[in-house]
Amino acid sequence: MSDAVPSHFIRDIILEDIKSGKHDGRVQTRFPPEPNGYLHVGHAKSITINFGLAEEFGGLCNLRFDDTNPSKEEVEYVDSIIEDVRWLGGDFGDRMFYASDYFEQIYQWAEQLIQKGLAYVCDLTGEQVRETRGTPTEPGTESPYRSRSVEENLDLFRRMRAGEFPDGTRALRAKIDMASPNFNFRDPVMYRILHAHHHRTGDKWCIYPMYDFAHGQSDSIERITHSICTLEFEDHRPLYDWYIQQLGIYPPRQIEFDRLSITYTLLSKRKLLTLVQDKHVSGWNDPRMPTISGMRRRGYSPEAISNFCKRIGVSKTNGTTELQLLEYYVREDLNKHALRVMAVLDPLKVVIDNYPEGQVEHMAAVNHPEDESAGTRTVPFSKVLYIEQDDFREVPPPKYFRLSPGREVRLRYGYFITCTSVVKDAAGKVVEVHCTYDPATSGGNAPDGRKVKSTIHWVSAEHAVDAEVRIYETLFAKEDPNDVPEGADFTVNLNPKSLDVQRAKVEPSLRGAAAGSRYQFERLGYFAVDADSTLAVPVFNRTVALRDAWAKIEAKA
RNA sequence: UGGGAGAUCGUCUAAUGGUAGGACAGCAGACUCUGACUCUGCUUAUCGGGGUUCGAGUCCCUGUCUCCCAGCCA
Numbered sequence: 001m002s003d004a005v006p007s008h009f010i011r012d013i014i015l016e017d018i019k020s021g022k023h024d025g026r027v028q029t030r031f032p033p034e035p036n037g038y039l040h041v042g043h044a045k046s047i048t049i050n051f052g053l054a055e056e057f058g059g060l061c062n063l064r065f066d067d068t069n070p071s072k073e074e075v076e077y078v079d080s081i082i083e084d085v086r087w088l089g090g091d092f093g094d095r096m097f098y099a100s101d102y103f104e105q106i107y108q109w110a111e112q113l114i115q116k117g118l119a120y121v122c123d124l125t126g127e128q129v130r131e132t133r134g135t136p137t138e139p140g141t142e143s144p145y146r147s148r149s150v151e152e153n154l155d156l157f158r159r160m161r162a163g164e165f166p167d168g169t170r171a172l173r174a175k176i177d178m179a180s181p182n183f184n185f186r187d188p189v190m191y192r193i194l195h196a197h198h199h200r201t202g203d204k205w206c207i208y209p210m211y212d213f214a215h216g217q218s219d220s221i222e223r224i225t226h227s228i229c230t231l232e233f234e235d236h237r238p239l240y241d242w243y244i245q246q247l248g249i250y251p252p253r254q255i256e257f258d259r260l261s262i263t264y265t266l267l268s269k270r271k272l273l274t275l276v277q278d279k280h281v282s283g284w285n286d287p288r289m290p291t292i293s294g295m296r297r298r299g300y301s302p303e304a305i306s307n308f309c310k311r312i313g314v315s316k317t318n319g320t321t322e323l324q325l326l327e328y329y330v331r332e333d334l335n336k337h338a339l340r341v342m343a344v345l346d347p348l349k350v351v352i353d354n355y356p357e358g359q360v361e362h363m364a365a366v367n368h369p370e371d372e373s374a375g376t377r378t379v380p381f382s383k384v385l386y387i388e389q390d391d392f393r394e395v396p397p398p399k400y401f402r403l404s405p406g407r408e409v410r411l412r413y414g415y416f417i418t419c420t421s422v423v424k425d426a427a428g429k430v431v432e433v434h435c436t437y438d439p440a441t442s443g444g445n446a447p448d449g450r451k452v453k454s455t456i457h458w459v460s461a462e463h464a465v466d467a468e469v470r471i472y473e474t475l476f477a478k479e480d481p482n483d484v485p486e487g488a489d490f491t492v493n494l495n496p497k498s499l500d501v502q503r504a505k506v507e508p509s510l511r512g513a514a515a516g517s518r519y520q521f522e523r524l525g526y527f528a529v530d531a532d533s534t535l536a537v538p539v540f541n542r543t544v545a546l547r548d549a550w551a552k553i554e555a556k557a
Numbered sequence: 558u559g560g561g562a563g564a565u566c567g568u569c570u571a572a573u574g575g576u577a578g579g580a581c582a583g584c585a586g587a588c589u590c591u592g593a594c595u596c597u598g599c600u601u602a603u604c605g606g607g608g609u610u611c612g613a614g615u616c617c618c619u620g621u622c623u624c625c626c627a628g629c630c631a
Binding site for chain 2: 068136138168171172194208231232233234235316319331336369401455457525547548551
């Protein structure tokens with residue numbers, strides 16, 4: 001199997017630049033989040049591209065906060081972003097920057113454009129600006145303030161900075177072309193007045209640069225060679241280049257790639273914030289969230305997320321990746337690293353009638369079938385056990401291999417048992433299964449070589465630890481959560497069954513398991529220990545279920 | 558109906574004028590003390606119409622469809 005990940009157009013561009021000696025072979029990228037929310041798997045793609053490319057070509061990737069709009073930004077977000085980037089393996093060393101570090105320089109550049117007659121202070125209200133911007137087919141109309149003198153503009157802009165004017169009363173605009181087919185050229189706002197407390201600069205500033213007047217310059221200051229962003233900024237690139245050119249500063253090259261979309265998943269910070277604020281989820285790190293912190297809590301490994309991001313490729317095609325592909329990489333990585341244990345989610349009592357009362361045996365169990373170095377542990381075996389409800393059928397359907405009256409199965413690492421009878425409650429439901437065991441099959445080995453069709457997991461009733469298990473389904477019931485009826489919003493697609501909390505019986509080795517550790521509950525799925533765990537009651541999040549061939553057979557029948 | 562960007566199996570993605578390949582998903586089987594993992598095999602695609610060429614997914618013309626843009630958000 002070839003694991004080679006094919007190249008992509010951005011890597012090809014870098015390759016060409018290196019070949020032509022464009023930046024003396026230097027590669028400098030950056031990951032530039034706005035600290036207005038938690039990072040999600042879409043950002044993981046960007047992190048993988050930016051840090052990955054830098055590493056691949058012996059370059060560097062900076063972490064830079066695009067913190068030009070204090071009204072939406074918070075230190076909580078800054079802290080979470082740093083943690084998440086590091087967790088994903090993004091190595092930014094000590095190169096952690098903020099656009100706000102550059103505010104003074106950016107301000108000076110704005111004055112420079114005023115001096116060149118390329119920027120003016122406009123007294124139009126936001127609404128008036130919108131009204132005069134024109135439409136796709138009609139040019140906009142020029143602001144009456146467009147022809148102010150350099151001196152007046154400079155004076156007004158300095159007074160804007162000095163705090164003389166209330167929010168929204170004036171703005172600094174670039175003087176470009178109100179008839180441009182590209183709206184970004186219709187005299188874009190460079191600075192707005194915002195008397196807001198900034199999480200880093202405090203109250204030092206009451207005017208803040210817009211994204212377009214900060215991003216390219218920040219890239220330039222950091223000598224970014226390749227400024228990689230998503231497709232919706234394609235229309236901004238001409239403006240990005242225009243500012244750089246008018247300022248005569250180092251020109252990075254902006255390159256756009258397609259934003260990640262995943263089925264059953266929403267990747268919009270604004271909408272994720274809504275889910276948090278309206279308490280549809282427990283927080284940004286709810287295990288159902290597509291955030292990095294949510295995935296971490298759910299048990300996704302950084303390697304799995306990274307492998308996924310490498311494999312989906314980089315293109316300019318707007319597509320939607322199937323959730324199953326992400327889950328494949330999660331299973332692939334967890335299969336390699338998660339230790340195996342036994343847990344019963346939906347217990348059914350089994351009594352082994354011929355097993356000595358009060359006897360306990362400690363059966364040896366391997367921790368990882370494909371990694372001998374993971375060692376072994378023991379699991380207590382006794383007369384009364386729990387098995388999974390699903391592993392017993394009084395009337396077995398076709399192709400059902402598990403326990404049923406008269407049938408022999410293997411208890412993993414235990415014994416072969418044969419079902420002899422059942423006990424039912426008043427409603428006719430089987431509440432207890434009686435079996436006999438074959439003492440010659442200790443450890444699950446049959447000395448006579450006889451085969452059973454099934455091996456099932458179990459826990460000893462007396463020794464089992466009660467645990468809470470949280471089973472997750474997709475947060476949204478619809479493949480495209482944004483596909484809503486007229487007038488409705490995306491929350492109508494929320495999946496009411498996305499969280500199912502169950503009481504489970506787990507093997508005693510799991511008592512006191514460390515939060516964050518990941519296990520495979522054999523035959524069930526991968527589970528991660530949640531920080532909500534106590535010594536008395538461990539709490540597990542189901543990361544992802546194992547593939548289940550029987551479920552498919554059964555579903556078809 | 559302006560501008561920008563796209564269109565290859567169900568999905569994502571290769572092929573840079575020369576055998577349309579891979580991964581996931583699906584189907585069938587082998588193996589198995591996890592109906593897991595692994596392994597084997599199979600199904601399925603170049604948006605339409607013209608043209609250039611010995612040869613076109615790729616080049617040209619034309620049509621269609623999809624996404625983005627009228628924040629003092631990023």
